[in-house]
Amino acid sequence: MTATAQEAPAPETPAPLPGRDAYRAELTRLAAKDTAVVCLEADLGGKGHPFQAAHPDRFFNLGIAEGAMVDMATGLAASGYKPFVSTFAPFAVLRAAESLKLTLGYLAAGVTVVAPYAGVSGAWFGTTHHCLEDLAVMRSIPGVTIAAPYGEAEMRAVVRAAVRSGEPHYIRTGRNAAYVSLPWDGEQDGAELPPVRWESRSGNDDVCLVSVGEEGTRLALAARQALHGVSHAHLVYVDHENLARSAVELGAYHRKFVVIEEHRAQGGTAEALALLLPAHEVTGVAADRSWPAQGGDHEEVMASLGIDLPAVFGAVHRARTAGRALATAV
Amino acid sequence: MTVLLDAPAETQATGDEVVAALAARAVEARRLVVDMAASPRGCHLGGSLSVLDILIAALHRASAGDGTEVVLSKGHAAAGLYAALYVSGILPENPAPLYGRADQPYTGHPGPKVPGVRFPTGSLGHGVPYAAGWALARRLGGHGGLGIAVAGDGELQEGLVWETAQVAAAQGLGNFVLVVDRNGGQNDGYVEDISPLPRLAERFEAFGFETVHTDGHDLAALIAILAGDRTAERRPLAVIADTVKGKGVPAVQGKAGCHYVTIDATRAAKWKRAIR
Numbered sequence: 346m347t348a349t350a351q352e353a354p355a356p357e358t359p360a361p362l363p364g365r366d367a368y369r370a371e372l373t374r375l376a377a378k379d380t381a382v383v384c385l386e387a388d389l390g391g392k393g394h395p396f397q398a399a400h401p402d403r404f405f406n407l408g409i410a411e412g413a414m415v416d417m418a419t420g421l422a423a424s425g426y427k428p429f430v431s432t433f434a435p436f437a438v439l440r441a442a443e444s445l446k447l448t449l450g451y452l453a454a455g456v457t458v459v460a461p462y463a464g465v466s467g468a469w470f471g472t473t474h475h476c477l478e479d480l481a482v483m484r485s486i487p488g489v490t491i492a493a494p495y496g497e498a499e500m501r502a503v504v505r506a507a508v509r510s511g512e513p514h515y516i517r518t519g520r521n522a523a524y525v526s527l528p529w530d531g532e533q534d535g536a537e538l539p540p541v542r543w544e545s546r547s548g549n550d551d552v553c554l555v556s557v558g559e560e561g562t563r564l565a566l567a568a569r570q571a572l573h574g575v576s577h578a579h580l581v582y583v584d585h586e587n588l589a590r591s592a593v594e595l596g597a598y599h600r601k602f603v604v605i606e607e608h609r610a611q612g613g614t615a616e617a618l619a620l621l622l623p624a625h626e627v628t629g630v631a632a633d634r635s636w637p638a639q640g641g642d643h644e645e646v647m648a649s650l651g652i653d654l655p656a657v658f659g660a661v662h663r664a665r666t667a668g669r670a671l672a673t674a675v
Numbered sequence: 676m677t678v679l680l681d682a683p684a685e686t687q688a689t690g691d692e693v694v695a696a697l698a699a700r701a702v703e704a705r706r707l708v709v710d711m712a713a714s715p716r717g718c719h720l721g722g723s724l725s726v727l728d729i730l731i732a733a734l735h736r737a738s739a740g741d742g743t744e745v746v747l748s749k750g751h752a753a754a755g756l757y758a759a760l761y762v763s764g765i766l767p768e769n770p771a772p773l774y775g776r777a778d779q780p781y782t783g784h785p786g787p788k789v790p791g792v793r794f795p796t797g798s799l800g801h802g803v804p805y806a807a808g809w810a811l812a813r814r815l816g817g818h819g820g821l822g823i824a825v826a827g828d829g830e831l832q833e834g835l836v837w838e839t840a841q842v843a844a845a846q847g848l849g850n851f852v853l854v855v856d857r858n859g860g861q862n863d864g865y866v867e868d869i870s871p872l873p874r875l876a877e878r879f880e881a882f883g884f885e886t887v888h889t890d891g892h893d894l895a896a897l898i899a900i901l902a903g904d905r906t907a908e909r910r911p912l913a914v915i916a917d918t919v920k921g922k923g924v925p926a927v928q929g930k931a932g933c934h935y936v937t938i939d940a941t942r943a944a945k946w947k948r949a950i951r
Contacts, residue, residue: 383815403815408845413804413838420808420822423744423793426815447795452787 361525364518364559365431365461367500372429373399375508382508383421387414387432389461411436415444415456422454427511429504433467434460434476434517442482449513450486457507457514463493464560464607465632465647466519469640477632477650480557481612483515484585491584492516493558496526499581502538519559522643527562527579540587541594542579550574552664553599554657557583557606557614560647564605564630568657575661583614592621601626603660607652608632628664630656694895697731701894704731704758705923706947707771709938711754716775716783717937721920721927722827723755725858725891729916730759732897733823733854738763741904742820744809746794748802749827749856750784757781757789765791800835802826803853807843807911810851819906823852829861832870837882840911844883849908852901853884856891858920860931879913891916923950 362370373395376382383403384396387410397404407414411432418428430437437460438445448454460479467474483491490512492503500518507514527544531537544566546553553576556565565577576599580591595602595618602622604615608631615629632650639649647653688696704727711718730747737743747756757770767790773779780788784797796802803824810822826836843851855875859866866872876886885908889896900914919929924946927933938946 405811405846407842410838410842412800412835413807413842416801416804416835417808417811417839417842419794420744420805420810421812421815423805424809424812424816426812443798444801447798447801451795 361497361523363521363523364494364500365459367497368431368459368504368516368518369395371501371504372396372508375505376400376403379427379508381425381427383426383428385414385418385428385430387411387430387436389432411441412444415441415448415458418456419448419452419454422456427455427457427508429457429459429507431459431461433462433474434479435462435474438476438479438482445483445489446486449489449515453488453513455511455513457516459516459518461518462520463517464519464558465637465650466522466643468520468643468646472636472638475637477607477609478612479515479517480583480606480608480614484583484612484617487585488513489584490514490582490587492582494518494581495556495559495562495579496524498526498529498532499538502532503581505535506537517558520643522559524559524563538581540580540582540591542581544577544579545569546576546578546598547574550576551600552576552661553578553595553602554661555580555595555602555604555614555618557604557608560607560643560652561605564652564654564657567654568661571658572661580614583617585617588614588617589621592618596622596625599625601664603628603630603657603664605630605652605657607647609634626664626667628660630660690895693735693898697735697894697898700731700762701728702950704755704762705950707758707761707769708754709924709943709946709950710771711757711774712936713938713940713943714771714774717935718754718774718783719751719934720754720936721860721930721933722749722752722856722858723758724922724924725918725920726752726825726827726856727755727759727922728892728894729825729854729856729897729918730755731763732894732901733825734759734763734765735898736821736823736901742813742818743823744793744806744820745823745825746796746802746806746809747785748796748806748824749799749830750795750797750802752827753781753783753785753797756785756792760789760791799827799830800833803836804839804842806853807839807848807851810843810848811846813850814848814906819904821850821852821901821905822848823854823901825854825856827861828855828857828859828872829866831855831872831875840879840882840884843911847909848911850905851911852905852914853911854914854916856918857915858918860920860934862934864931876913876915883910884913885910886913886915888915889917891918892922925949
């Protein structure tokens, strides 16, 4: 039997890449045009790294030496290179914290740190492989652009921006989960991502979901399906300077915010926005103060910390009713 | 640190004349260090005096203009670095009267606001990988020049040093040179009493380094060791330079207690007269 045009299967949409694979693919692509780009790994880049295959002379697996890797990257940056270093978030931000302070911060070295395994995406690997503190640490270091992209398109855009700027960046991502990118008109023309991406901006509700990172955004998208009228703003950049700009835009449209992030509440984005928006109500759905000590997959470990869909519903409900109760009382 | 183009050149001089010129710089620099010890802030005197000849020789090597970078990893010896930069013609102003002042960049540990300083050091261990990264960049770009890190022997207690030794050897960074200012002292006393470093040369050799042992105050020997073009080398070089804490000031020479010193002007004048 010969298939007609009508019967031919539609071309398949390629499956989205997980964040760290999208990073590797985009950096490899950019390095073909920019010979200043170099890629450093600390034994956690996985086998078959595309950058190594495409640009072997600019790929360095330095072994399990995170602090040395960041400092050596600074030596490379001082010579005019654009080093990208990658290791798991807990090792990048906590083990090499002093190097990040001195080099990305004080020296403003043009080094980009790409950190998979952020939050509890390490899941059953346990506490050593969790990182619920990276935003707090990195936000306290002036001059570092912090990105928490959602989906392949955002990761690629963030990597492009880091290469273009030559300025210090910290990019957090998860483990292997892949997310369908939010629609974005600017992807084709290489435009910069706006700090605030409005997935939905309705005027029917004064509560707005604010999502940060992969899982925060996944939960916000799921929650909005069940919550009528609620808006959703997704933040790509969460360093202080970008958050200050985002706060102005958020505050212009809404009065109450529920911030969802895979991070501890202390030092997280909700806390920062609360300080930036003192006349608004900001609550957070974030990790509690516990240390997960059980197995389970990513979502299960998040739920044990209080980051799940029921928690989002509860936070939105409290935001809505607290406002009404306050109005009644007044 | 970066050697500026207007740094004095000794290319026309004979070897003996170069050594004599550098020795004269060392005397001048030691007197400046004593001046900084006599400032209201005081300074890390012992380590600044022990490392001075190494720094002056390394800066002389960098004056060849081939892209060699010298990183003082034991950044607490900032007074020694500032003095060495000045007598080598890299710092345009005498740092001693400005040291520690609120409106000046001459802090107790050096940062990149000081002319000729590229990396912030003083948190021990970091200068070693900075220099290794510099060496990697030179090799990557197909350029000559060394990445020279000057570390203290107490500093070798930091894990970051050995991380970098591992990486440098694995990457075949023959243009990376680690000079150890082995003065035997650290903040709380003698290295030997706190956390000794037995068989130090063997350690570096086991990592894959080429190792040289020298008198860290022998300028001719230091010049010779650092003179080479190591572009084609595959083994990094460790220079174990034996030095004397407080070198050149008889009142404190060899005493662990001279690690950090604040003195008055009268004593400073007396100490400076004794420096030869």
